[in-house]
Amino acid sequence: MRPPPFQTFLENHRDSVYRFLVFSVGPDAADDCLQETFIAALRAYPRLEDGSNLRAWVLTIAHRKAIDAHRGRARRPVPAADLPERPAPAVTVPDPGLWQAVGELPPKQRAAIVLRFVSDLPFREVGRILDISEAAARQNVREGLAHLRKEYADDEQRAV
Amino acid sequence: MTNSELSDLEAALRRGAAVDVDAAAAAAAVTTVAAADRAGLVDVAVSTVDSPVGDLFVAVTPKGLVRLAFDPERVLDELAERISPRVVEAPARLDPVRRELDEYFAGRRRAFDLAVDWSLTSGFRRRVLEATARIPTGHVTTYGALAQQVGKPTAARAVGNAVGSNPVAIVVPCHRVVPAAGGVGNYGGGPERKAFLLDLEGAR
Numbered sequence: 001m002r003p004p005p006f007q008t009f010l011e012n013h014r015d016s017v018y019r020f021l022v023f024s025v026g027p028d029a030a031d032d033c034l035q036e037t038f039i040a041a042l043r044a045y046p047r048l049e050d051g052s053n054l055r056a057w058v059l060t061i062a063h064r065k066a067i068d069a070h071r072g073r074a075r076r077p078v079p080a081a082d083l084p085e086r087p088a089p090a091v092t093v094p095d096p097g098l099w100q101a102v103g104e105l106p107p108k109q110r111a112a113i114v115l116r117f118v119s120d121l122p123f124r125e126v127g128r129i130l131d132i133s134e135a136a137a138r139q140n141v142r143e144g145l146a147h148l149r150k151e152y153a154d155d156e157q158r159a160v
Numbered sequence: 161m162t163n164s165e166l167s168d169l170e171a172a173l174r175r176g177a178a179v180d181v182d183a184a185a186a187a188a189a190v191t192t193v194a195a196a197d198r199a200g201l202v203d204v205a206v207s208t209v210d211s212p213v214g215d216l217f218v219a220v221t222p223k224g225l226v227r228l229a230f231d232p233e234r235v236l237d238e239l240a241e242r243i244s245p246r247v248v249e250a251p252a253r254l255d256p257v258r259r260e261l262d263e264y265f266a267g268r269r270r271a272f273d274l275a276v277d278w279s280l281t282s283g284f285r286r287r288v289l290e291a292t293a294r295i296p297t298g299h300v301t302t303y304g305a306l307a308q309q310v311g312k313p314t315a316a317r318a319v320g321n322a323v324g325s326n327p328v329a330i331v332v333p334c335h336r337v338v339p340a341a342g343g344v345g346n347y348g349g350g351p352e353r354k355a356f357l358l359d360l361e362g363a364r
Contacts, residue, residue, distance in 0.1 A: 005240035005247040007206065010189060018185035023176045027184075034185070035192040042201045045245055090184035094175050102173075117173035148169060 003051030006042060013055055014038075016119060017062045023099060023118045024066040024110060027091045033069050037062045059119070059129045063111045070107065101151040102144075108132070109144035116141045193250050203244035205253035206236065212265050213353045216330070218257050219247075224275030225257055228329045230349035243279055261330070267360065270297045272331045280327035284310075288322035295336040297361050302340040324348060336363065 003009060017037055021030040040061050048057075093099050102110055108130055115126045116137075127137035196202055204226065206219045217235055219227035221243065229235050239247045256274065263269035276293070278286055287310050295301050301309075307319040326334040329349060335357045339345040344364075347354035358364045 002241075003245055005236040006245055007236060007247050007249050010193075010248070014189045015182050015185045018188060019176070019179070019181045022179070022181055022184075030184075031188040031191065034188045035195055038189070038192045039196055039199065039201065042196050042246060042248075048245075090187065091179060091181050094179065095172055098172050099176075113173065114176070117170060118176035120174075120177050145169060148173075152169065 001051045003045065003048050003054065006045055009041075009045075009054055009058075010038060013058050016055065017058055020059060020062055020114055020119055021066060022091050022093065023102065023114045024063075025069045026099070026103065027093060029069045029073075030091070033062065033065045036065045036068075040065070053128070056125060056128045059115070060131065063107075063129060066111065067107050070103070098148070098152050101148055104151070105144050105147055109140045109147065112137055112140035113144040113148070193248055194252070196248060197250045197253060201246060202248045202250050202253070203246040204239050204248070205250035206239070206247060207249060207251040207254040207258075208232070209254065209258045209261050211261060213349065213356055216261065218254055220253055220257060221277045221279065223277035223279070225328055225331055226277040226279055227327050228257075228331055229327075230329065230353065238280075264330075265360070270361075274331055276328055276332060281325065284312075284318065285322040285325050288319050289326055289328075289332055289334070292323060292326070292334050292337060293332045295333055297333070298363050300336045300338045300358065300363050303337060304340055306337055320346075330357065333357075336361075 004012075014034075018030060018034050021033045021037070025033055037058065041058055102113055105113065111130055112126055115121050115129060116123070121129075123137045123141070124134045126141070127134045130137060130140070132140070193202075197205065204219050204221055206217070206227075209216045209218055214230060215232075217227070217229045217232040218225065219235070219239055226243065227235060227239065236247055260269060260272050260274055264272070278289070281289055288306065291306055291309050303316045303320045303323070304313075306323070307313055307316045310319065312318065323334045323337050324346065326332050326348070329335075335344075335347060335354045337345075338358075344351050344354045344358060355364070
């Protein structure tokens with residue numbers, strides 16, 4: 001199956017990639033990551049032979065861009081307060097404390113959690129996107145949940 | 161750890177699936193397309209231009225205007241297959257085309273200065289269409305006369321097919337080719353549009 005015109009591909013996957021990014025890197029960085037993801041996709045597009053699972057293909061790229069964004073953040077010594085003021089993010093995330101905790105997970109666990117619960121994908125697809133087996137995808141989700149239970153559920157308990 | 165805590169956590173995570181991101185994603189995609197265009201990654205830029213004869217689907221490449229169609233059906237696929245899959249909606253790239261078409265429909269422009277990219281046609285068809293492009297505004301010619309002009313005086317029917325295959329309507333003025341017997345004849349966009357364009361140009 002040949003890939004469709006890039007415009008069609010962009011329209012079909014724009015929202016799901018953006019959603020993945022909002023919950024992987026936060027709403028502030030999602031715009032830049034979306035741009036980097038689709039520009040990387042556009043560069044590779046003419047060489048792409050198989051258009052049968054473009055969602056997995058583009059989410060794999062988005063996952064890599066999310067890792068880059070997290071690394072960049074870790075490297076940046078100065079807090080964001082010294083940067084020029086950014087416009088308010090266009091998306092409001094419910095439960096920011098939870099997503100803060102998700103953001104602090106190891107990259108594979110973080111991506112597996114977001115793909116499983118936010119993108120609502122089956123484990124097989126999560127594995128394909130992260131280039132790991134279905135069992136490893138399950139394992140990453142399980143470990144991610146265990147981490148979150150420690151970091152987050154305790155807070156919840158206290159709050160109640 | 162109880163099952164209910166587990167499901168609370170999962171339920172909280174799943175709430176992310178219900179957050180409305182569509183408007184923000186659409187806005188980010190517009191910025192993305194502009195950046196892609198600046199990076200020279202858009203091989204075919206497409207958009208629609210509104211006009212008195214309805215929405216026109218237009219496509220440009222770095223070489224020029226490659227497609228102008230009344231019916232957008234299947235055109236994206238055609239461009240992806242025949243030119244490049246890097247087909248992107250980049251309205252800003254179409255501004256010069258939009259400006260000239262606006263002037264034309266307002267009666268302020270007699271000839272287009274737009275470069276035409278002939279990639280979607282070749283051989284005999286291209287020769288016929290290049291001859292068609294030279295028919296001046298306000299004039300018409302017949303299929304037979306055009307056949308003569310391209311050196312195939314007996315090929316009026318083939319010339320008719322070539323004219324009918326025009327990928328760049330209006331700018332390559334196939335509407336100026338009419339039957340010798342009279343009337344406006346056939347047109348890809350329908351005879352009403354052909355009559356409208358000829359009236360606009362003062363050719364009827």
